[in-house]
Amino acid sequence: MRKLVLIAAATAALSTVAFAQSPPQLPPGEGRDIVAVACSQCHTTNIINIMRKSAAGWREHVYDMFDRGAQVSDTEVDVVVDYLAANFGPGVNVPKFEVAALPDGAGKDLVQQRCGTACHDLTRVVVPRHGRKDWDRVVARMIQVGAPLTADEGKTIAAYLQEKFGEK
Numbered sequence: 001m002r003k004l005v006l007i008a009a010a011t012a013a014l015s016t017v018a019f020a021q022s023p024p025q026l027p028p029g030e031g032r033d034i035v036a037v038a039c040s041q042c043h044t045t046n047i048i049n050i051m052r053k054s055a056a057g058w059r060e061h062v063y064d065m066f067d068r069g070a071q072v073s074d075t076e077v078d079v080v081v082d083y084l085a086a087n088f089g090p091g092v093n094v095p096k097f098e099v100a101a102l103p104d105g106a107g108k109d110l111v112q113q114r115c116g117t118a119c120h121d122l123t124r125v126v127v128p129r130h131g132r133k134d135w136d137r138v139v140a141r142m143i144q145v146g147a148p149l150t151a152d153e154g155k156t157i158a159a160y161l162q163e164k165f166g167e168k
Contacts, residue, residue: 027093031076031083038072038080039065048088052120054146055085090146102126107160114149114157115142125165132166 026032026045039045042065053061059081066072072080087093102108102122116122130138139158143149149157 027087029083031079034076034080038070052090057145058084103164107156111157132162135161
């Protein structure tokens with residue numbers, strides 16, 4: 001639990017720093033006002049801007065937030081999911097980040113191409129230190145929520161992350 005809290009705090013801090021000079025605005029569209037109000041009750045909407053999920057991934061995320069107390073009615077869930085998937089899906093409206101340097105190794109190019117451009121910046125790769133076996137779970141989860149990866153690419157990426165960023 002402590003590790004989860006630290007990762008969440010680091011992600012929030014990084015998103016705040018990344019957008020410190022010009023905070024992003026939520027794009028217009030049906031569902032924007034619901035997202036702005038419901039999400040900002042607990043955190044800034046900046047965090048949404050660095051997340052990229054498929055519609056299924058956003059639906060799961062919205063229900064998770066709903067379970068945590070987000071004020072979204074049952075009738076608003078579809079509108080919110082459609083809005084988030086349309087504006088923050090894989091490869092959609094990805095903000096430009098300063099690219100973190102990755103160490104050389106088998107899988108580096110794949111991590112840069114698949115992780116660092118389609119869904120989020122590479123800070124989300126280099127900052128958290130997962131246990132070696134945890135990277136398998138993290139990469140599998142990314143594929144489940146819509147990361148544009150084949151199973152073989154996922155294995156290559158997980159092996160690279162385990163070697164370069166896994167806690168020993």
